[in-house]
Amino acid sequence: MAAPFFYGWKIVIALFVVLAFSSGLGFYNHAILIQALTTESHFSVEVASFAVSIFFVVSGLTGLLIAPLLDRVDIRWIMIPGSLIAAIGLYRVGTAHTNLELYLVYTLFGFGFAATSLLPSTTLVARWFVIHRARALSIASTGLSVGGIMITPASAVLIREVGLAEASSWLAGLYLLGVIPISAWFLRSSPASMRLMPDGATWQGKEPSLDGVYFRVAIRDGFFWVLNISYIFVMMAQVGGIAHQYGLIAERLPQQTAPAAIAILPLFSILGRLAGGFLLEYFPILVFTLVMILLQTAALILLALSNQVMWLFIGLAVLGISVGNLLMLQPLIIAERYGMRDYSRLFSWANLCTVIGVATGPGLLGLMYAESSSYELPYLFAAAAGLIAACLYMVCMLLSARAD
Numbered sequence: 001m002a003a004p005f006f007y008g009w010k011i012v013i014a015l016f017v018v019l020a021f022s023s024g025l026g027f028y029n030h031a032i033l034i035q036a037l038t039t040e041s042h043f044s045v046e047v048a049s050f051a052v053s054i055f056f057v058v059s060g061l062t063g064l065l066i067a068p069l070l071d072r073v074d075i076r077w078i079m080i081p082g083s084l085i086a087a088i089g090l091y092r093v094g095t096a097h098t099n100l101e102l103y104l105v106y107t108l109f110g111f112g113f114a115a116t117s118l119l120p121s122t123t124l125v126a127r128w129f130v131i132h133r134a135r136a137l138s139i140a141s142t143g144l145s146v147g148g149i150m151i152t153p154a155s156a157v158l159i160r161e162v163g164l165a166e167a168s169s170w171l172a173g174l175y176l177l178g179v180i181p182i183s184a185w186f187l188r189s190s191p192a193s194m195r196l197m198p199d200g201a202t203w204q205g206k207e208p209s210l211d212g213v214y215f216r217v218a219i220r221d222g223f224f225w226v227l228n229i230s231y232i233f234v235m236m237a238q239v240g241g242i243a244h245q246y247g248l249i250a251e252r253l254p255q256q257t258a259p260a261a262i263a264i265l266p267l268f269s270i271l272g273r274l275a276g277g278f279l280l281e282y283f284p285i286l287v288f289t290l291v292m293i294l295l296q297t298a299a300l301i302l303l304a305l306s307n308q309v310m311w312l313f314i315g316l317a318v319l320g321i322s323v324g325n326l327l328m329l330q331p332l333i334i335a336e337r338y339g340m341r342d343y344s345r346l347f348s349w350a351n352l353c354t355v356i357g358v359a360t361g362p363g364l365l366g367l368m369y370a371e372s373s374s375y376e377l378p379y380l381f382a383a384a385a386g387l388i389a390a391c392l393y394m395v396c397m398l399l400s401a402r403a404d
Helices: 008-027 030-039 045-070 076-093 099-114 118-128 133-162 164-186 222-243 245-252 255-279 285-305 309-338 343-372 376-403
Strands: none
Touching: 008 076, 008 099, 008 118, 008 133, 008 164, 030 045, 030 133, 030 164, 045 076, 045 099, 045 118, 045 343, 076 099, 076 164, 118 133, 118 309, 118 343, 133 164, 133 255, 133 309, 222 245, 222 285, 222 309, 222 343, 222 376, 245 255, 245 309, 255 285, 255 309, 285 309, 285 376, 309 343, 343 376
16 A cells, blocks of 8 residues: 655645745846836836845844744744735835835835745755655755746736836735745644654654754854855855846847846756755765855856857856755755754854845946956856855865764
């Protein structure tokens, strides 16, 4: 007789959908919103860009507040109110008239986004899976890329057709539709809440104790801080490169090849993440992560120096593979090294570090482009950030080897 379908995979599918909507309307949608704010609402590019930076900083800081709640309340009481707050912020983006109002709106948007994105999602996957954690997280987090491919372009079309003021109300409603029903019907805080065990093991009659390192101990571990500082540079290079890929493509490639070029990075991000989720069950995670950091750096160098279509396409594909994996590797490393006892609190600090890279990368590359009028220098800078990340990460590996 076949084993019953493990409910944890329903959690994974539900999170895939939630992340597709929250990232498609939140993370990836900022470039679309900036353009609309500057052309329709007459905000300057600098003001609109600063509002996006506020969004990311607030989302990172909010994670520190959400993390303790994840251990005390049902996940649905975090996801559902978070989606309501994010939807209010997204709705008000279309009606903001002053700089202060725009900044307050993006503060609200970032606060709600934090409650419906990676922190609660990775915490949930880590609780439901141990053996197949990497595979489950790779599938759930693929929703991030799918949202960027499917939902963000639809948002751009809607804004173009009806204008930002009207479109923002529809987008806010879509955010609610994509998060609330799925969260309410499918998400559950832990296997024990349904008398289940992680990975579908046989129920032992009591909730398993949460093994792992206490927060107060882990937060003093040098490995933890070197890992997360290295990820500041990983994300600075990664998000900076992603944010400016449209400009790079326009600068280097004929107009007729642009649509194909734009699709390469997100496509290989999906393929790379799914493949990585399976490979991690057979390869050491620390070595795999170093390979991905070096791949990302090599891709950025290739994009900086290449003018031929084939090499640019290869650079975008390799960057996509690394992007697809690096985002999910950080929470996996933290869960593997420190366990689940205080995972959500630890990852909230790790997430804050990545937010620093996310918030600064695009702006720094933009400043370099303004100075040089070419994308060669910005992408070489991103590659240099990647090399710094690799060096710091190798220190992590040495610390891990010494501890073992």
